[in-house]
Amino acid sequence: TQRVFSGVQPTGNLHLGNYLGAIVNFVKLQETHNCIYCVVDLHAITVPVTVWGGPDELRRNTREVTAAFIAAGIDPNKHIIFNQSQVAEHAELAWVFNCVARLGWLNRMTQFKEKAGKDRENASIGLYDYPVLMASDILVYRATHVPVGEDQKQHLELTRDIAQKFNNDFAESIAAQGLGDSYFPMPEPVITGPATRVMSLRDGTKKMSKSDPSDYSRINLTDDADAIAQKIRKAKTDPEPLPSEEKGLETRPEADNLVGIYAALAGKPKTDVLAEFGGAQFSAFKSSLVDLAVEKLSPIAGEMKRLSADHGYVDSVLASGSDRARVIAAETMVGVKDIMGMVRKR
Numbered sequence: 001t002q003r004v005f006s007g008v009q010p011t012g013n014l015h016l017g018n019y020l021g022a023i024v025n026f027v028k029l030q031e032t033h034n035c036i037y038c039v040v041d042l043h044a045i046t047v048p049v050t051v052w053g054g055p056d057e058l059r060r061n062t063r064e065v066t067a068a069f070i071a072a073g074i075d076p077n078k079h080i081i082f083n084q085s086q087v088a089e090h091a092e093l094a095w096v097f098n099c100v101a102r103l104g105w106l107n108r109m110t111q112f113k114e115k116a117g118k119d120r121e122n123a124s125i126g127l128y129d130y131p132v133l134m135a136s137d138i139l140v141y142r143a144t145h146v147p148v149g150e151d152q153k154q155h156l157e158l159t160r161d162i163a164q165k166f167n168n169d170f171a172e173s174i175a176a177q178g179l180g181d182s183y184f185p186m187p188e189p190v191i192t193g194p195a196t197r198v199m200s201l202r203d204g205t206k207k208m209s210k211s212d213p214s215d216y217s218r219i220n221l222t223d224d225a226d227a228i229a230q231k232i233r234k235a236k237t238d239p240e241p242l243p244s245e246e247k248g249l250e251t252r253p254e255a256d257n258l259v260g261i262y263a264a265l266a267g268k269p270k271t272d273v274l275a276e277f278g279g280a281q282f283s284a285f286k287s288s289l290v291d292l293a294v295e296k297l298s299p300i301a302g303e304m305k306r307l308s309a310d311h312g313y314v315d316s317v318l319a320s321g322s323d324r325a326r327v328i329a330a331e332t333m334v335g336v337k338d339i340m341g342m343v344r345k346r
């Protein structure tokens with residue numbers, strides 16, 4: 001059976017990159033798959049507390065991401081929405097995987113290098129171990145498909161390496177337990193659409209990011225129509241009109257980014273957008289982009305605001321989702337323990 005898992009960190013400033021790179025695909029996949037969408041609070045705390053903001057911020061941001069999932073169109077009755085810390089099996093499987101993953105594998109992870117920066121000695125062990133916890137998030141549900149942005153590709157490869165090493169190391173025991181020839185599936189990344197890597201509106205070579213100090217670098221999902229319009233109008237561009245073919249975007253990262261955003265919001269390929277706007281000046285294209293972005297994003301912002309304030313409802317979604325997630329995760333852990341020889345109550 002096919003199962004989808006993905007997560008978003010409750011670290012504030014949820015932006016258009018998170019939406020187009022990930023959440024839009026979460027919404028699509030619920031039509032065809034059983035989906036589990038997680039607010040990964042255990043991941044959020046891997047950066048310094050001054051960065052994730054402390055208890056009040058974590059609560060606020062957890063409810064905001066939950067609200068964003070629902071506002072974007074994920075149905076919490078048909079699928080599972082929950083926060084990671086309510087299902088202890090994520091952390092439990094992460095310990096097992098810490099003993100499967102190799103130091104050399106983690107040393108290659110580029111996100112750790114970027115996030116730790118120059119002061120690596122001062123990074124938390126959790127930040128280093130982030131990809132192992134992510135592998136556990138996915139594999140504790142034995143998920144087969146993982147919708148993510150382009151930046152998570154390397155972590156997905158590590159997840160597959162961990163699954164494969166576990167399956168190989170314990171192949172005999174897996175067979176002896178009657179569990180077939182492998183226990184964990186090889187999860188496939190789902191990286192699709194014209195905006196798998198949305199770039200900063202101020203610099204077409206930098207990823208749009210929650211932590212960019214300039215609010216003009218990103219469109220937040222909570223931005224109102226005026227803010228969206230201002231940010232798009234101020235977005236960096238070059239002086240040339242838009243090209244009519246994708247080839248013409250190759251050396252123009254800012255133009256490429258805006259065309260990708262338009263295409264993703266409109267739900268069409270970039271070639272269609274260029275066929276329509278090729279030869280147009282940016283001023284004209286940006287006006288159309290403002291209209292489209294406001295049309296698509298404003299209802300989500302409104303619904304997010306309404307839902308995030310309704311703690312009773314949001315917390316009940318997370319509680320019910322956690323209860324349903326825990327059943328699946330607990331079953332996986334029973335298998336892991338039997339496979340590895342950990343004696344348990346029967």
Ligand code: AQP
Binds near residue numbers: 148207
């Ligand atoms: N710019 C992006 N374009 C496309 N997809 C993106 N994602 C993040 N940024 C972009 C995808 O969003 C999902 C959730 O991401 P996350 O919660 O792990 O946040 P993040 O990747 O840490 O977000 P930022 O903005 O990149 O945070 P900072 O500022 O801390 O570096 C993932 O599927 C991710 O791929």
